[in-house]
Amino acid sequence: MPHPQKKSLRNLLQEFSIPLIAGVFAALAAANLAPGWYEYWFGAGHDAKHWELPGHLTVFGHHLTAQFLVNDIFMVFFFGIAAKEIVEACLPGGSLNPFRKALNPLFATIGGVAGPVLAFFLFVTVAAGAGAFEGLEMSEVRRGWGIPTATDIALAWLVARAVFGKGHPAINFLLLLAVADDAIGLGIIAIFYGDPAHPAEPAWLGLIVLAMGIAFCLRKANVMKWQPYVFLAGPVAWCGLMLAHLHPALALVFVVPFLPAPKRDTGMFVAQDEVDLGHGHAHSPLHTFEHQTKAFVDFGLFFFALANAGVAFGGIGPMTWVILGSLVIGKTVGVTFFGWLATKVGFPLPARMGFGELVMAGFVAALGLTVALFVSGAAFPNDAVLQGQAKMGALFSGLVAFAAIALGRAFGMAKGGAPVEPTPDDSRTPTEPHGSPVDVLGDPTSLPGLLPSGGPAFAELPEEERTREAG
Numbered sequence: 001m002p003h004p005q006k007k008s009l010r011n012l013l014q015e016f017s018i019p020l021i022a023g024v025f026a027a028l029a030a031a032n033l034a035p036g037w038y039e040y041w042f043g044a045g046h047d048a049k050h051w052e053l054p055g056h057l058t059v060f061g062h063h064l065t066a067q068f069l070v071n072d073i074f075m076v077f078f079f080g081i082a083a084k085e086i087v088e089a090c091l092p093g094g095s096l097n098p099f100r101k102a103l104n105p106l107f108a109t110i111g112g113v114a115g116p117v118l119a120f121f122l123f124v125t126v127a128a129g130a131g132a133f134e135g136l137e138m139s140e141v142r143r144g145w146g147i148p149t150a151t152d153i154a155l156a157w158l159v160a161r162a163v164f165g166k167g168h169p170a171i172n173f174l175l176l177l178a179v180a181d182d183a184i185g186l187g188i189i190a191i192f193y194g195d196p197a198h199p200a201e202p203a204w205l206g207l208i209v210l211a212m213g214i215a216f217c218l219r220k221a222n223v224m225k226w227q228p229y230v231f232l233a234g235p236v237a238w239c240g241l242m243l244a245h246l247h248p249a250l251a252l253v254f255v256v257p258f259l260p261a262p263k264r265d266t267g268m269f270v271a272q273d274e275v276d277l278g279h280g281h282a283h284s285p286l287h288t289f290e291h292q293t294k295a296f297v298d299f300g301l302f303f304f305a306l307a308n309a310g311v312a313f314g315g316i317g318p319m320t321w322v323i324l325g326s327l328v329i330g331k332t333v334g335v336t337f338f339g340w341l342a343t344k345v346g347f348p349l350p351a352r353m354g355f356g357e358l359v360m361a362g363f364v365a366a367l368g369l370t371v372a373l374f375v376s377g378a379a380f381p382n383d384a385v386l387q388g389q390a391k392m393g394a395l396f397s398g399l400v401a402f403a404a405i406a407l408g409r410a411f412g413m414a415k416g417g418a419p420v421e422p423t424p425d426d427s428r429t430p431t432e433p434h435g436s437p438v439d440v441l442g443d444p445t446s447l448p449g450l451l452p453s454g455g456p457a458f459a460e461l462p463e464e465e466r467t468r469e470a471g
Contacts, residue, residue, distance in 0.1 A: 010295065017158050019298055020370070023305025024395065031310030042066050042307045060242045070300075070307045071374065072248050076238060077297050078304075080230070080252030082153050082179045084290050087257050089172040096172055096350070104349050105173045107342035108335045108358075109180040112365050115334015116148035120326040132318035140386065144319060144379045146188040147390050148326035150371035151178040152397075154301060159364050159401045163408030164357065169350035174361045177335065182371045183250060190246040193378040200245045207240025208254050215258035222260075226289035229259055259286040301370075308373040309395060315388025323376075323393025327366040328400060335362030360413060364404050368397040 013019060030038040043050040043065075053064040062068050089096040096102040124141060127133060133141050156178050157171065164170045190200055214233040223229070230252065238251035262284045283291060339358045343349060349358060372394035380387035408414060 013298075017154050017298070017301070019300075019302035020154055020305050023302035024309045024369075024398070026302070027306045027309035028311065028313075028395075030306075031312055035312065038310050042310060060239075062242075066303075067307050070304050072242075074297075074300050074304065075249040076234070076251050077293055078153075078301070079179070079182070079249050080234075080256050081290050081294060081297055082175070082182075083253045083256040084259070084286060085172070086176050086179055087259075087286065088261070089176065091261055094172070096176060100347060101350055102176060103347040104339055104342040105176045106180060107347060108173075108339035108362070109177050109184070111334030111336070111338030112151065112177055112181045112331055112362070113149045113184050113334070115332075115337070116326045116330030117145050119330030119333075120145045120148055120322060123322045123325050127318050127322060136386070140380075140383060141319070143193070144323065144376075144386065144390050146185065146192060147323055147372050147375045147379055147394065148330055148368060149181055149188060150185040150368050150375055151181050151331070151365045152367045152369035152371060153178045153182060154298075155367045155369055155398065155401060156364050159367065159404050160361070162405050163360060163364065163413055165414035168352060168414075170353050170357045170361055173350055173353060174364060177361070177365060179253075181365075183253070185371050185375055187246075189375060189378045190244075193375075193381075194245060202244060204240050204243035205246075207243070208237045211237035211240065211251075212254055212258070215255045219258045219260060224260060224285055226259055226285040226292075229255055229285070230289065233258075256286075256289070259289055260284055261286040304370060308370070308377070309391070311388050311391040311395065313392075315385070316392050317385070317389040319386050319389035320393040320396065323368070323372070323390050324396050327368045327372070327393070327397045328363070331366040332359065332362040335365055356411065357413065360404065360408060363400065363407075366397055366400045368394045372397065 027038070027042075040049060041051050051066060053069075057064050059068075062072070086096070088094055090099070090102060091097055096105070121142070124133075124138075124144075128138060128141070153175070156174055160168075160171045160174045194200055211233040214236060215229050218228050218233070233255045234252050237254050238248045241248040241251055336355075336359050339349065339362070340355065353361075373391055376387055376390040376394060380390060
């Protein structure tokens with residue numbers, strides 16, 4: 001049996017989201033030790049006090065500041081990779097296939113949004129009654145209701161793997177929930193926190209339909225490189241969102257589902273005559289998109305955190321605890337209740353997920369961090385005090401990671417989870433062990449080792465070769 005390769009320093013940095021965490025600490029240090037420097041480089045203004053690309057160029061009226069380059073361009077790839085993981089989980093053999101398996105986490109997403117919103121208004125009412133927001137307009141204070149609806153995809157993914165163990169269906173359950181409620185969070189920005197001077201213009205969303213049409217035509221033409229999909233269809237979708245005055249970070253979410261997957265892909269975007277797609281390739285375009293951009297995205301999260309997490313420690317206040325409480329209590333209760341409710345109306349949890357795993361998934365979803373920081377800036381654009389307090393609440397939600405890992409180990413969640421209950425359309429047998437090729441395919445981080453350069457995927461090898469490869 002071959003010895004497993006040692007992980008490189010780069011792989012370890014990516015696996016543990018070190019660039020993102022380092023960016024948070026760097027932003028906090030800069031904002032507190034050199035606030036003038038931080039404001040110049042990462043402030044959101046458009047005057048001589050803030051850095052922007054030479055030439056004072058604009059794109060659809062937006063100046064090319066550091067925040068624009070990071071939040072409106074770089075984050076497109078971040079959400080693109082998240083979309084790739086959801087697409088893969090929905091393919092045959094994935095933890096969210098058949099589609100009814102995806103309905104439970106989608107139900108839970110409703111709770112992951114409604115729970116924090118209700119908790120926010122409850123906590124604000126209680127805090128206001130105690131005089132916490134004295135002197136402030138309550139209409140302005142209540143604008144923060146959208147902040148705790150978000151989940152940090154990168155950290156939630158990392159923590160879920162540590163809590164449940166690699167390949168556990170709860171990871172993709174949580175990932176789908178995180179992508180969905182982040183999409184809702186960006187929708188909240190567009191609809192409720194939009195610029196009154198630039199209201200949404202839905203007619204431009206026709207460009208998204210055009211982008212999907214371009215991607216579909218590339219798919220039908222058997223284009224087996226991811227670049228044409230991303231760099232031809234992607235910018236069209238990006239322009240459509242920008243012109244509609246919606247946030248463009250979701251541009252690739254509409255394009256990635258059309259990327260060709262391995263030949264086991266028989267999803268809605270695949271014609272019946274598309275046989276043997278990707279045969280002879282170590283990676284399909286869906287996989288190579290992630291493999292060739294993930295390092296850029298993982299290390300780029302340093303700059304995202306640096307540009308968005310700079311909050312003065314003096315900014316801790318009542319809104320800090322309202323946001324933190326809304327995330328931790330609202331997410332946990334909301335996700336748990338709606339996930340449980342879905343099981344009662346006929347949409348079961350994925351295999352090896354029981355009530356305990358559902359509660360833990362809701363708790364991990366309370367990691368607001370990146371997108372919560374994102375929404376904080378949109379919720380309080382004219383009140384630096386409330387914005388700072390809200391951002392501190394989003395940052396403190398990162399402590400959920402340590403609590404979740406400790407609780408997961410205390411309850412032994414990484415040792416297998418709930419037993420598998422067979423279903424008539426389940427693509428796996430109940431006796432199939434954790435770590436089987438199908439389960440490993442559900443774990444995105446295992447793909448580099450699973451798909452060695454120059455050879456077919458392990459799951460596609462003949463039985464006798466799989467036995468020999470497994471030692």
